[in-house]
Amino acid sequence: MRRGAPQVEAVAADGRLTLGGSATIPTVGHLTFALAKARAPQSNPRMAFADFPAQQQAVTLLQRSLARGRLAHAYLFTGDDLDELEGMARTLAKTLNCQSPGLGAASDSCDRCLTCQKIEHLNHSDVQWIRPEMKSRQISVDQIRELIHAVNLKPTEAQWKVVVVVAADRLNTQAANAFLKTLEEPPSRSILILLTAEPQQLLETILSRCLRLNFAGGGAGKKFTPEQVQWLREFGLQLTEPKPSLLGRYRVLGQLLARLAELKDTIKETLTERSPLQRYTDVDPKLAEKWEEELDAAIEAEYRRQRAELLLALQWWLRDVWLQKLGADAELVAFPELAYAVEAVSARITNAEALDNLRVVEQTQRLLRTNVQEALALEVGLLKLRL
Numbered sequence: 001m002r003r004g005a006p007q008v009e010a011v012a013a014d015g016r017l018t019l020g021g022s023a024t025i026p027t028v029g030h031l032t033f034a035l036a037k038a039r040a041p042q043s044n045p046r047m048a049f050a051d052f053p054a055q056q057q058a059v060t061l062l063q064r065s066l067a068r069g070r071l072a073h074a075y076l077f078t079g080d081d082l083d084e085l086e087g088m089a090r091t092l093a094k095t096l097n098c099q100s101p102g103l104g105a106a107s108d109s110c111d112r113c114l115t116c117q118k119i120e121h122l123n124h125s126d127v128q129w130i131r132p133e134m135k136s137r138q139i140s141v142d143q144i145r146e147l148i149h150a151v152n153l154k155p156t157e158a159q160w161k162v163v164v165v166v167a168a169d170r171l172n173t174q175a176a177n178a179f180l181k182t183l184e185e186p187p188s189r190s191i192l193i194l195l196t197a198e199p200q201q202l203l204e205t206i207l208s209r210c211l212r213l214n215f216a217g218g219g220a221g222k223k224f225t226p227e228q229v230q231w232l233r234e235f236g237l238q239l240t241e242p243k244p245s246l247l248g249r250y251r252v253l254g255q256l257l258a259r260l261a262e263l264k265d266t267i268k269e270t271l272t273e274r275s276p277l278q279r280y281t282d283v284d285p286k287l288a289e290k291w292e293e294e295l296d297a298a299i300e301a302e303y304r305r306q307r308a309e310l311l312l313a314l315q316w317w318l319r320d321v322w323l324q325k326l327g328a329d330a331e332l333v334a335f336p337e338l339a340y341a342v343e344a345v346s347a348r349i350t351n352a353e354a355l356d357n358l359r360v361v362e363q364t365q366r367l368l369r370t371n372v373q374e375a376l377a378l379e380v381g382l383l384k385l386r387l
């Protein structure tokens with residue numbers, strides 16, 4: 001047990017706990033959270049819904065559907081952290097099948113009974129997990145056929161059959177097509193949960209058959225580097241000026257391009273230093289050529305990754321603008337320190353424009369993943385931003 005973690009002294013009939021040295025905490029949700037933190041070491045914490053305080057919005061939605069017995073038959077859980085999404089899927093599977101639900105909490109798992117434990121340790125026969133194959137990093141049509149077969153068998157020990165598809169963006173086209181009919185109409189008492197950190201990669205046919213729940217919410221959901229925040233600060237400062245003209249927007253774009261060029265230079269420098277080309281000067285030209293090719297590929301891959309991260313930071317900042325338009329809770333904001341620019345921009349655009357901005361960045365990211373020329377993709381994409 002962590003030092004300083006509250007010690008449970010008593011559990012009342014209504015589920016209230018008395019903690020050592022402090023007053024009774026009334027809400028069961030918080031309690032289970034405190035308990036979970038106290039009993040679980042950092043590795044592989046077991047989880048109930050109450051263990052996801054940063055995801056309260058989406059969790060509340062799920063719990064409401066559970067309480068009314070009105071779950072969708074297919075969910076798409078999206079968010080930045082695939083591990084967290086897996087935790088969420090496990091928790092939903094537990095809650096559906098728990099033998100002693102919730103210690104008085106509405107619609108939560110006990111996280112302790114045999115069923116909950118089996119599900120937590122991924123060895124419950126009615127809760128199946130599909131993941132991309134190691135080699136191809138894709139989910140194949142054979143895997144989907146197996147899934148369909150499994151989901152059509154009667155549950156052996158549980159109330160509900162649950163199938164979780166991890167990284168559903170890795171479904172190849174054939175697999176996705178084979179999946180459609182089951183996704184549309186799974187057998188009764190079964191539920192399909194698709195997880196992805198990259199929903200924009202999913203086929204429209206899959207997207208439209210799932211109820212989408214986003215778990216990205218809450219500033220805690222995504223961590224940004226100090227450099228990214230600093231860049232956003234500079235970006236935001238330009239936007240506090242009166243409404244940027246087209247020229248102004250090109251200036252904003254120019255600032256982004258300059259930052260990307262910086263990133264590329266740093267990556268080139270770092271990776272070149274690490275390359276064997278630097279250490280061995282007298283090598284077979286064929287080998288040297290191979291190393292050069294590998295180096296180029298590594299630089300390109302790392303640059304693409306960092307570029308996507310930077311645009312993601314921008315997208316999160318634009319989400320703050322959108323939340324401001326909606327008058328949402330300040331707790332949901334990702335960059336509280338950049339509020340001045342958020343206010344300036346949200347004062348001069350409409351709700352619809354704020355939402356469009358999010359789509360524009362998403363589309364730009366998608367375009368950049370194709371082989372279109374980078375400068376062009378950024379220009380056609382980002383000049384559409386309403387700032």
Ligand SMILES: [Zn+2]
Nearest residue numbers: 098110113116
């Ligand atoms: Zn249980």
